[in-house]
Amino acid sequence: MAEYTYLDIFATKGLEYIVVLLYFISFVVFSKAIGAPKKNGKKTAGKD
Secondary structure (H helix, E strand, O other), X not given: OOOOOOOOOOOOHHHHHHHHHHXXXXXXXXXXXXXXXXXXXXXXXXXX
């Protein structure tokens, strides 16, 4: 006879929430890194 294992779809809910939170946090950090202006010490000509 085939063995039946009970699968609880709510058992991993906490892990799923952690993964989603990490995704959104990394998305915010990545989007800020992409949109940040480059910092260099050179002055542009004609701005004085």
